[in-house]
Amino acid sequence: MGFAAQDIVPISEARARLTELSEEVVAGAEKILTKNGAAHVAIVDVRKLDYYHALEQEHAALVLLNEAELGLREYMAGQRIPRADILKVLD
Template structure:
C-alpha cells in the first residue's frame, strides 16, 4: 500500500489531533509521523501489526525448513562430519581466532 501525502503527518499535528489520527488508522489508514521534516514513526492498526508479526514468524519457520531440507540433502549426499571431529574443528577454529585477536 502506497503512502499518500495526506498520510504524512507532522508530529505537532499528530499530537494535537491524536484522536482523529487513531480513528483514521483504525479505519485502515497508515500514517507516517514526521519530526523536523523527517519520517520518525509509522502508525498502523494493532491488528495489522499483529498480522505483520505473524508473517515474520511464518517466514522464520520457512527459512528453518529450508535449512532442514538442505541438511537432509547434505546427509543424503554424504556431506557429513563426525560429531566429535566437527566439535574439535570448531574448538580449534575458535582457539586460532582468539590467538589472532590477542596477537
C-alpha cells in the first residue's frame, strides 16, 4: 500500500489535528507521523491493528509447524540424534 502526501504528517501538526486525523483513519486512511523529517510512528484503525496482530500470531504458528515438519523429516531420514543419545553424551 502506498501513502499519499496528506498521509504523512509531522507530529507537531498532528497534535493540533488529532481529532481530524483519527476520523480519517477510522474512514480507512493510515497516517505516518514524522519527527525531525523521518517516519516515527503510524496511526492505524484499531480493527486493522487487531488484524495485524492476528496475522503475526498465524505466521508464528506456521513457522513453528514448518520447523516441526522439517525436524520430523530429518529424524525419519536418520539425520537427527535422538534426545536420549544426546543426554548420554552430556552426562
